[in-house]
Amino acid sequence: MALVVLAVDDEPPALDELAYLLDRQADVAEVHTAGDATNALRELNERRIDAIFLDINMPGLSGLELAGVLTRYAEPPAVVFVTAHEGKAVDAFEVGAVDYLLKPLREERLAQAISRVIAAGEGSPRPPEMTAQRPAGGGDEVIPVELSGVTSLVRRDSISWVEAVGDYARLHSATGSHLVRIPLSTLAARWQDHGFHRVHRSYLVALPMVTGLRTSGSSTLVCVRANGASETVELPVSRRQLRELKDRLVRDPMRELKATTEDASQR
Incomplete structure (x- = not known):
């Protein structure tokens, strides 16, 4: 071995x-x-x-x-x-x-x-192709973040959206905003199969946190529940990502999507 x-x-x-x-x-x-x-x-x-x-x-x-x-x-x-x-x-x-x-x-x-x-x-051989180890129970990834010399662990399923900050990424989660030294492109590829979608070159969103889409002039905005709270943020969606985003939202059970989209269209 x-x-x-x-x-x-x-x-x-x-x-x-x-x-x-x-x-x-x-x-x-x-x-x-x-x-x-x-x-x-x-x-x-x-x-x-x-x-x-x-x-x-x-x-x-x-x-x-x-x-x-x-x-x-x-x-x-x-x-x-x-x-x-x-x-x-x-x-x-x-x-x-x-x-x-x-x-x-x-x-x-x-x-x-x-x-x-x-x-x-x-006694417990591992799958040879396993590339990441996940916590037991929820099977969800944890991301280490540091603030004032203290290391905390942020669960992926607590994150609503991620924004690019140069070669870093800022995680917006239920525990606050955290800057990590991981490019957005890396997180987008790693989390594609875990309910996240890159809606713009600068933004990655958690599909379960999406509450609707809103058209503003020639632009489309995605409404995302901020940090698991009742408030929402609106993030831009690039034209080339819009169709795939809609397809994924239709495939994934978004309980609030239809009502929120209808409300947004009447504004």
Whole structure:
């Protein structure tokens, strides 16, 4: 079993050393890295990861908190803690860690951890084409966002619409507005099959939040419930997207669409 692993440590020299040692392991096919929990979650949502080798003390979400988040995934990666602190082993195994390694790392000890990861995975093989890991229960993606040094998790199903801000995107959700370092084009492609539609080069909307379409002169506006509230925002729809948007709205059960569209047409 050739593993795809993710190394996470907020100290660059330690991260480089961990990635180097993992890459030397015969059973490791790919090594990806992240300097904090936010980027680790982004990697986990971008690609299949079999095991995560994780420091405990990190800014934002700690390693233990990140491991707790992973327990809610339908197909969680195996977790191995790599730390200089001996006193957190009990907490580590309470969140389901496969192994607990102390720094400085020894290659033979790391090899034992790899063997334990493989043994743990043999009982529950993963689909080889799985490219993103979703939380269990609702099966919905979570997006890590940072505000004033605090990392929060925003569920995709809480997002009403997204706007492009250069190479960033601003998520408008039930928890507020959040700027993330992900291009709108990436989110549009990733969420196309999860109820989102790109109505304009600058806007992506959640179809369940659409309450109607309104014509204003030669332009068409889509009415979107703002952050799950009763208020709505109106966003422009490009001409080339209008037909597909209407088709998707007809296919998807929009309870409020017909009444709201009729009301808008009478304004």
